[in-house]
Amino acid sequence: MIVDLIDTFEQLDRAAGEWEAVYRADPHARYFVSFRFLRDWLQSFDSHWFVLAAKPAPKSSYEAFLPLRLRTYARPDGRCVSEILMAGNYGADYTGLVALPDRARSAIPALARSLKLMHWSRLNLDYVPADDMRYRQLLAHFKEPGFRLDSEVRVNQRDNVNNLVCPTLELAPTWEGYLETLSANMRQKLRKLLRQVEADPSLSITQPTAATISADIEAMNALWLARWAERKGTERAHRILATNRQLLLDAFGRGDLFMPVLRKDGIMVAALATLVDPLKKAALFYMTGRDESFEGPAPGLLLHAHSIRSLIGEGFRTYDFLRGDEPYKLLFGPRMQHLQCLRIATRSGLNLGDRLESRAIRSALTLATVAHRKGRFRQAAAGYTQILATNPNDADALYRYAQLLDKVGQADHARLLLRRAAYARTRTRADG
Known part of the structure; x- marks a missing residue:
């Protein structure tokens, strides 16, 4: 399996037809991982989103998509680490993988290999279907000494609502047929409303x-x-x-x-x-x-009844109340779909390879600059140094680190970095 990294809308749009075909075929995939939803949703973010797309050969069609986002933050010592999130967080109630059912077993090892080549400290598989064994297969590739695997519960302690449960109705072909699945009291109540x-x-x-x-x-x-x-x-x-x-x-x-x-x-x-x-x-x-x-x-209750009746009339087959098992949802006779939140983390708490992911550099620079401006020079220096370890010719990091060094009395080192920054900017203009 070959895994391509898609991180521009031009690339994404070229894959639209293949994504839609895979989505239709995947029984676990729900609206929030459809191309039509994610294409608009991803525009809410900057370049930190990306999609791992797997196919068996260079000229083959894609058979699996894993839409993701990268979020970077600074540790107390100033070093930056990144976590990978599902691309739909935090607007989607379902997230995860989209794959052809008979090809997922081949795609998952390739996706795992690609993830291991990236630089992150935690991978959050939030709100993925609990009955979808593909996530257990993915986690199996991280059962190594350097990783820690975990899961989280999402029960609201105030009202005891379980947010890893999605009550979902299987709709009958007719409104009256649906009503017959309910208690006599609920049937009467909805008709009256x-x-x-x-x-x-x-x-x-x-x-x-x-x-x-x-x-x-x-x-x-x-x-x-x-x-x-x-x-x-x-x-x-x-x-x-x-x-x-x-x-x-x-x-x-x-x-x-x-x-x-x-x-x-x-x-x-x-x-x-x-x-x-x-x-x-x-x-x-x-x-x-x-x-x-x-x-x-x-x-x-009235608007749910109106919606269910109208949508049955339009040929809809399921009505999903999404996350939360609030008591009123149970009155409509749903079955329960269970979700899970899984975690893969490095035991060190540092990024894989102890390096920054290249697409995290701008975020790391912002974090280091904020620390610099607040006078937290040690933390800022750690951030600038980390950026330069990934890209020694980052002109902005060179220039700001030089300013910091001059401020703390390391003028010679500062002048050296300023010369490197000037040269880097000259090269950037020439290449442009």
Whole structure:
């Protein structure tokens, strides 16, 4: 197997058709690892994303994709280490590998070899399917003395919600057929809720249009914020909404957003945003916002019922509540899909090979510069030295390290680095 590293959108777009074919064939792959989702999502990041793409021969089609991101941070001593994340974090409820079912066993050793050639201290396999044995096969390639393997639980201690469980409905071909899978009490409740809306002229359920989508998302976000800001903290809540805002706008632009809005006398009282996967006919409930003071029909249950009925009518086969086993989700009769968060870490806590990954240099330079400006000269020097060990001709690192050395009284060394920086810049301009 050959593994290519894709890290530009031009390369990514050339692989779009092959990715889509592999995604369709992979029974474990869900919307958040589809090309249509990740193509927009990756634009939220800089050049730190990359995809490992495996194929059997140079002119063959790709048979597996592993979309990843690199994040770099400074240790207390100033040395920088990187961790590899799944590319979908932290907007995706599912992440992981996309592979042809009968070719994954060949692709995984090649992907593991490629990962071992990179320079990282931790690999985070977050929110990958627990019943997908391919991740255990991948971890088996890291059962060596230099690595530590671990897993994490994700249970919210405040309300005992397990965020490694995704309640998912297998939808019947008809609404009435779906209702027959529920308890008599739940059937009656959902029918009553839908009748209440249909009988009350002050209530309506609408879908956003191109003219209203931005305002509708903002209104839903405001309702969500009123409910969650105190619990999550205002700053974190606003970060979550910023991510969700762009994700939902992108989904609307692709035609992948189903977002019923419940209005009372024309004013939004609740909205429910669901991502829809046209390739696998899967719907994934993503977020909701509701006016807690609304005294009409229970808006959450109502909008889920409306969504399920509408999506069954459009031929959708699954309705996924995504992460969290909150009690209200269980009323709809789901089966439980289990996820896992796996960790591969170097025992030393340092990057493999004790070097910086080349794509981490800009982040390391920023971290060293911040330490420099704050007067943490020892930490800054460790960062600059580490960068120069990877790229001895990095003009910015040479120049800033020279400034630091001059500041601490090492003028001769500083002048030497300044000459190297000037030469490096001259060479860069000449090559350009």
